[in-house]
Structures are given as structure tokens and as C-alpha cells.
Amino acid sequence: MTLPSTMAAVLLTGHGGLDKLEYRTDVPVPEPRPDEVLINVAAAGVNNTDINTHIGWYSKSVSGDTNTTAADDATQADEGDASWSGVPLTFPRIQGGDVYGEVVAAGSAVDPARIGDKVIVRNLMRHYVDRRPFECWTYGSDCDGGFAQFAIAPSSESYTVHSDLSPVELGSFSIAYSTAEGMLHRAGVGEEKVVVTGASGGVGLAAVKLAKLRGAEVTAVCSESKADVVLAAGADRVVSRHADPTAEIGAQSVDVVVDVVGGDGVAQLLGLLRRGGRFAIAGAIGGPLTELDLRTIYLNDLSLFGCTFQEDEVFENLIGYINQGRIRPLVSKSYPLSEIHRAQEDFIAKKFPGKLVLVPPPVDDSAPASAAGITQHSSTLSRHN
Structure with a gap:
């Protein structure tokens, strides 16, 4: 080229x-x-x-x-x-x-x-x-x-x-699947009961697929209009995001919650976790602020994981899944x-x-090239902070 x-x-x-x-x-x-x-x-x-x-x-x-x-x-x-x-x-x-x-x-x-x-x-x-x-x-x-x-x-x-x-x-x-894999990795998800919120979005749908690869039983929370898509992705069950999660899923009945929504619903999600359960969060599109009863956390020995940084193996796992044809x-x-x-x-x-x-549009090979073939960004376009 x-x-x-x-x-x-x-x-x-x-x-x-x-x-x-x-x-x-x-x-x-x-x-x-x-x-x-x-x-x-x-x-x-x-x-x-x-x-x-x-x-x-x-x-x-x-x-x-x-x-x-x-x-x-x-x-x-x-x-x-x-x-x-x-x-x-x-x-x-x-x-x-x-x-x-x-x-x-x-x-x-x-x-x-x-x-x-x-x-x-x-x-x-x-x-x-x-x-x-x-x-x-x-x-x-x-x-x-x-x-x-x-x-x-x-x-x-x-x-x-x-x-x-x-x-x-x-x-x-890159972003959606590595975020989801990072959350599952940090929370140590295996063959257990998992709830995924925002399950029809990019990260949520990725979390459903990747949790199923780990052998989890997945309850997905999403809008009713997208339930069929989420079920087709492998979710074992779908619960409406407008429903009461405690009534639909059950208090202290799951091992892990994978949350990308945040907002006012976090307190109820924590109530779904069994003693010793884990809560992983990597987004807050529903709002960054929430009110929690800390007794729910410490009396039930819950672990909360904020998930941004990813160990090397997270992205390596993802590339492996792609190259092995295990995810689409x-x-x-x-x-x-x-x-x-x-x-x-x-x-x-x-x-x-x-x-x-x-x-992006295809590259026009007939366009003028610089003498070096590539050009440094101008001083007005910062490459890195």
C-alpha cells in the first residue's frame, strides 16, 4: 500500500x-x-x-x-x-x-x-x-x-x-468483550449462578456469552423488547429491567452479579447475593451515585470489585476465544x-x-504520499498526553 x-x-x-x-x-x-x-x-x-x-x-x-x-x-x-x-x-x-x-x-x-x-x-x-x-x-x-x-x-x-x-x-x-472478560476474571466466575445487568448492550451481551463459556447459569436483566436476542446469546433466563429483581430472582440466591448499569438499582442487586457472594461493576450508565446499606455488605461477607484495569491474561483469553472460533x-x-x-x-x-x-473510507492509493511515506502528526494534533 x-x-x-x-x-x-x-x-x-x-x-x-x-x-x-x-x-x-x-x-x-x-x-x-x-x-x-x-x-x-x-x-x-x-x-x-x-x-x-x-x-x-x-x-x-x-x-x-x-x-x-x-x-x-x-x-x-x-x-x-x-x-x-x-x-x-x-x-x-x-x-x-x-x-x-x-x-x-x-x-x-x-x-x-x-x-x-x-x-x-x-x-x-x-x-x-x-x-x-x-x-x-x-x-x-x-x-x-x-x-x-x-x-x-x-x-x-x-x-x-x-x-x-x-x-x-x-x-x-476490544472494549466490550475485554471489559466483560475482565469482570468475570476479577470475580472468579465459574460454574455458578450469575446475574448480568444491561444484558442487551455491548458489554452485557458479551458478559452473557463469556459467562456461558465458563459454565455459568446466567440470568440476564434487559428490556422486554430485546429479550429474544439475549436468550439467543445463551442466557438461561431473562428478567425485565423494570421488574423487581428480588421478587423475580430471589434474595440471596445467586453467586455473582455482573453490573454495567449502576444507579439506584445497586442496593437491590446486592441483596440478590448469597453469603460470600461477589459483585463486579464496570459501568454506571444508569447513574454514578447510589445509596447502600453497608450492613448488607459486611454482615453477608460480600466482595465488591471495581473493574477497569485488566491483567494481561484477560485480553489474551479474548484473542484466544476469537482465534478458536468460540465467540461471535x-x-x-x-x-x-x-x-x-x-x-x-x-x-x-x-x-x-x-x-x-x-x-472508515477505503484508502485512495493514488493520493499524494510524503517523501517518507508517513508523516508525523502536526503540533496541533496531540498523539499522546
């Missing part, structure tokens, strides 16, 4: 609404550092973290749920703590934590045999923090990500895949990258189960 000097990409220009996402075709193609690879992006999934990052939802000054906050044109965020890490973002930023594509160039310290590899990038990267425990860089937040024709990533964080799945399917895995994601719809506003509006509205994916 003859590499162009510029590419199509979506630039996040600041915290706020969809107007802060600008589709452009004149963004310089990034140049990989010695230990990085350049990836021609084939597909990049849409995730809650994309929405939460651009609206500034991670800031402690925001107390509403994701959808309510996204509908507010004037962001409530304190920009000083509106990222995963709590370090202010620099703009413009290319978001997109899900990336599937082909390695088309390699840094000087990377084996050139990697060129041509089909890869999925790990979204919680440990390379840039010297692999310190409980620290990571978030792809598409702490550094530029995959909402572009080309993206760079450390070679060590770019995992080779051999799969018959489509590019759109492969571009939907549900992608309800794909969109051209230029239609990112429509894709995110549909995502926020929860119109579809599973995943939505953005597809």
Missing part, C-alpha cells in the same frame, strides 16, 4: 455535545515510534466510553446518567478530571478504543514481518505506563485511537487474529465514519442490541 500523507479522521475538539466531533479529511497520517505499528483501520466500534469521554461524564462534577448528560448541550464537566485517569485530556483527540485493521508500517524496533498482520488493539494499554499494576492508558482517550483511516499502537498491544469473522465483527470486540459478537448496524453523529445518536437511544460499528 502506498501510504498517503493525510487521512480521514474524526477529531474531538473539546468536551461537550456532538458538535465537538469533527469529521475531516486533511488530518496528517501519524508516524509510528520505534516500538509502534501503523494500522490501516478496517472497523472501529462505538462504546459508552466514547460518549462519556466527549461529554466529560467521568468528571466528579457530573452526577447524572450518561443519556441525560449527553442530552445536555452545556457540559457540566470540570475539565480537570474529565478522563478515565483523572488527567485532563488534550485536544484535538481522535477517539475510538475498538480497532481492527492491518499493520501497514512498523517502527524501527519492530520486526518488519509484522507488516500484513491483521490485528486487534488492546484498549487498556500497559505499555505506556511501564506495566505498573492497576495503571493503564486508555486507547482513544489518553492517546489517539481508531476513529480514523490510520492509527498507531504499540506492537506489543496489537494482537494478531486469524478469524473468519467479518472486519465489522472483529472491530467490535452481535453487530446490529455499521455506519461510514463520516456518520459518527448518527451512530452515536442511535447508540445513546439504545435503538439496537449489541454493537454499532464505524467503518
